[in-house]
């Protein structure tokens with residue numbers, strides 16, 4: 001079932017000795033997801049989210065839990081019939097490096113495949129992590145302008161140091177559709193009003 005509330009996997013976690021559950025988020029997950037994301041946002045590594053935004057987007061979210069404890073979250077946000085962003089990916093400080101992040105990305109990629117998407121991308125500071133889970137670094141120009149719409153409220157808008165990473169899911173389709181969809185002359189009217197963040201000079 002696509003996007004249903006389900007437990008995708010129950011796995012033994014070698015590092016914690018307890019079962020982890022990977023499932024789609026439900027409404028009672030909103031407070032711990034907000035705590036997790038906004039905790040990282042206060043350190044400048046993620047964009048903050050509000051309860052309103054989370055309620056609107058809760059169907060995008062997958063979570064990893066251990067019993068009643070939420071250890072991590074991540075969201076799959078659609079941009080077009082072929083492309084989605086993996087975002088709001090966060091693992092509790094105490095559960096890092098135990099495979100929670102990998103399980104979240106794997107579940108989100110499976111969901112993207114269920115929806116027949118050609119590729120998934122992310123903007124990130126943790127490039128090595130994304131490379132370990134099958135993504136590669138791409139030029140920003142490879143992504144549609146709509147992907148930058150949230151950036152206007154980012155404090156780093158004038159000096160963006162996030163890296164774009166992409167995982168192609170259907171290579172034949174992606175290569176064939178990319179130039180047509182993202183070529184300059186094919187931008188939608190909405191795209192013309194989107195400002196792109198200024199890359200930081202490294």
Ligand SMILES: CC(C)(COP(=O)(O)OP(=O)(O)OC[C@H]1O[C@@H](n2cnc3c(N)ncnc32)[C@H](O)[C@@H]1OP(=O)(O)O)[C@@H](O)C(=O)NCCC(=O)NCCS
Pocket residue numbers: 040045046087088089090091092095096097098099100101102103122123124125126128129132
């Ligand atoms: C990035 C993050 C999601 C990774 O989650 P995690 O559960 O610690 O990652 P995993 O344990 O599943 O790691 C998977 C692999 O990536 C590696 N990895 C994890 N974090 C890494 C990092 N910061 N730098 C380099 N490699 C990293 C792990 O060593 C592991 O490698 P292995 O398969 O060779 O053992 C987590 O550190 C986090 O929440 N960071 C703060 C918020 C953030 O930056 N989110 C990303 C927004 S796009």
